[in-house]
Amino acid sequence: MNLWPQPKFPTVLKAKKKASDELIVIAGPCSWESKSQVDIIFDKIAPKASMIRGGVFRAGTYPPKQFGWKMDLLKYAHAKAQKIGKPNVVDVLDVRDLEKIDPYTEVFQIGMRQAQHYALLRELGRQRKPVILKRGSWMTYNETMGALEYILEGGNSDVFLCERGSVTNMQHVRWELSVSTIAKIKQETNIRVIVDSSHGSGVANLVTPLALAGIIAGADGMLIETHPEPAQSLSDANQALSFAEFHRLAHTAKKAFRLVREGKLLS
Numbered sequence: 001m002n003l004w005p006q007p008k009f010p011t012v013l014k015a016k017k018k019a020s021d022e023l024i025v026i027a028g029p030c031s032w033e034s035k036s037q038v039d040i041i042f043d044k045i046a047p048k049a050s051m052i053r054g055g056v057f058r059a060g061t062y063p064p065k066q067f068g069w070k071m072d073l074l075k076y077a078h079a080k081a082q083k084i085g086k087p088n089v090v091d092v093l094d095v096r097d098l099e100k101i102d103p104y105t106e107v108f109q110i111g112m113r114q115a116q117h118y119a120l121l122r123e124l125g126r127q128r129k130p131v132i133l134k135r136g137s138w139m140t141y142n143e144t145m146g147a148l149e150y151i152l153e154g155g156n157s158d159v160f161l162c163e164r165g166s167v168t169n170m171q172h173v174r175w176e177l178s179v180s181t182i183a184k185i186k187q188e189t190n191i192r193v194i195v196d197s198s199h200g201s202g203v204a205n206l207v208t209p210l211a212l213a214g215i216i217a218g219a220d221g222m223l224i225e226t227h228p229e230p231a232q233s234l235s236d237a238n239q240a241l242s243f244a245e246f247h248r249l250a251h252t253a254k255k256a257f258r259l260v261r262e263g264k265l266l267s
């Protein structure tokens with residue numbers, strides 16, 4: 001009996017290339033906190049973003065007290081996203097929530113703590129909306145490919161892998177962004193990759209250099225947490241960029257992306 005079969009990822013390896021001519025910028029706060037916070041994010045950030053994201057159902061490391069279900073804010077943010085014609089990214093924790101969330105999202109996100117929740121992966125594989133899979137901070141390259149395989153097998157090929165860092169012995173970061181994972185997935189597959197240097201460091205002043213590193217390594221997009229008053233953010237305050245920092249990063253990142261895609265960095 002072969003207890004350790006050679007891993008195979010036939011569907012992921014066969015996935016066709018999707019056009020991504022422009023850097024995908026997914027931006028928003030860690031959590032939607034209030035209607036006025038939603039208003040200001042849409043006012044100041046949405047114009048520079050390709051997709052809007054704000055945590056609604058959050059799975060925190062510890063059971064959240066002030067969070068939980070915020071359907072009213074989800075509906076409010078979704079209506080605003082619809083108005084400007086940008087996809088609203090929403091995290092899904094459980095198969096049972098899909099029906100309730102579906103009307104208010106254009107893109108499902110599987111948070112890192114659900115990255116090996118295979119029933120959820122299979123169900124989202126049957127959906128016909130894009131899915132962003134965040135790699136679990138413990139997951140190896142093969143385990144990540146396996147999780148992607150679960151989604152793609154269901155027939156949903158509109159999938160992004162989000163690299164958001166690994167557990168690490170380095171104590172200056174919360175999680176260590178794996179730039180090599182980005183480069184390897186881009187070399188071996190046509191899966192689009194998003195670099196999340198917000199969670200991939202947990203430290204605001206490392207978010208910009210690491211996002212750029214991810215883009216140089218081949219990422220198709222970046223996920224950035226930003227907040228009107230980072231220090232006041234109810235969650236992940238240490239990694240939130242101010243609007244000014246976000247705008248500077250968005251500008252530089254788009255330039256870096258163009259250089260990479262035009263082959264100018266390597267010429």
Ligand code: MN
Pocket residue numbers: 030031199225235236
């Ligand atoms: Mn967060």
